[in-house]
Amino acid sequence: MTPAQESVRITRTYPATPERVWQLWTTGEGIARWWSPDGFTVEVDKLELRPGGELIYTMTATAPEQIAFMESHGMPLSTRSRKRFVEVAEPGRLSYTSLADFIPGVDPYDFLTVVELEAVEEGVRVTMTADAMHDEEWTQRLAAGRANELDNLGRVIDADS
Numbered sequence: 554m555t556p557a558q559e560s561v562r563i564t565r566t567y568p569a570t571p572e573r574v575w576q577l578w579t580t581g582e583g584i585a586r587w588w589s590p591d592g593f594t595v596e597v598d599k600l601e602l603r604p605g606g607e608l609i610y611t612m613t614a615t616a617p618e619q620i621a622f623m624e625s626h627g628m629p630l631s632t633r634s635r636k637r638f639v640e641v642a643e644p645g646r647l648s649y650t651s652l653a654d655f656i657p658g659v660d661p662y663d664f665l666t667v668v669e670l671e672a673v674e675e676g677v678r679v680t681m682t683a684d685a686m687h688d689e690e691w692t693q694r695l696a697a698g699r700a701n702e703l704d705n706l707g708r709v710i711d712a713d714s
Contacts, residue, residue, distance in 0.1 A: 561696040562682045565703045569710045571670040571677045575644035577709060578668065584610065587705040590698045592616030598633070608636040608649065627657050637663075645670050659687055679703065 567574060577583035581597035589595040589612055599609040613631040614620045623630050632655045640648040647668045654661035664684035671678045681699060685692040 559685055560682050561685065561692060561699065562680065563700050563703055564678060564680045565707060566673060566675050566678045567707055567710045568676040571644040571672050574670055574677050574679060577706060578647060587709045588702060590701045592619035602638065602641055604638055604641055606638045610634055628655065653686060
């Protein structure tokens with residue numbers, strides 16, 4: 554199967570500096586505060602912020618709806634995820650590949666995400682562009698999950714203000 558689109562692009566503007574958003578995106582403490590979609594938690598296991606370095610984290614379903622979804626699709630409640638940094642240009646651009654090795658019946662594959670931070674009058678514009686996944690359903694799940702994560706990032710920024 555092939556996805557109907559080649560990439561997913563999501564943009565948000567936050568009342569913060571690029572440096573603050575960079576810190577939330579590139580530290581274990583920052584990532585643990587917002588990275589996971591609603592109903593999941595994240596624990597950072599390894600973080601090497603450099604081109605070729607790894608981010609390894611464990612995401613665990615904690616809310617009843619997410620637990621039920623994971624169980625109904627034959628997926629474990631906790632998954633260990635791996636990302637490899639491609640570009641690290643503080644505080645404006647970060648890119649990484651993600652290993653999709655958790656999908657039943659699908660061979661593991663990497664997909665690229667590029668994050669761009671741009672200072673604007675309102676604060677910082679964050680643009681996240683991710684490669685489409687192996688089919689439209691999983692690409693839509695990716696888009697919904699990433700949008701939710703960016704909404705969570707906004708809530709953390711608002712709470713810190």
